[in-house]
């Protein structure tokens with residue numbers, strides 16, 4: 001069995017069009033989430049890095065995305081196996097698309 005959580009859409013900016021020197025404005029500039037270990041799962045190996053839906057959500061929201069997940073094992077596979085130890089190496093991955101959110 002797989003498991004996933006769809007990334008929510010980017011929160012709206014407050015105010016929607018902030019002045020350059022506004023105080024207290026909120027503006028989401030990136031997404032971040034982690035991918036869980038497969039320590040207690042069975043089945044097929046799981047891909048590492050951002051998933052297709054992760055990339056789609058970040059592209060749609062026009063933000064860079066950062067995913068913290070396990071490093072592929074074995075090297076070159078692009079996957080981690082099921083029953084993968086929780087303590088194995090992990091790293092940051094970046095979603096495809098933007099490296100910086102456009103200025104609102």
Ligand SMILES: [Zn+2]
Nearest residue numbers: 050051054067
């Ligand atoms: Zn993800």
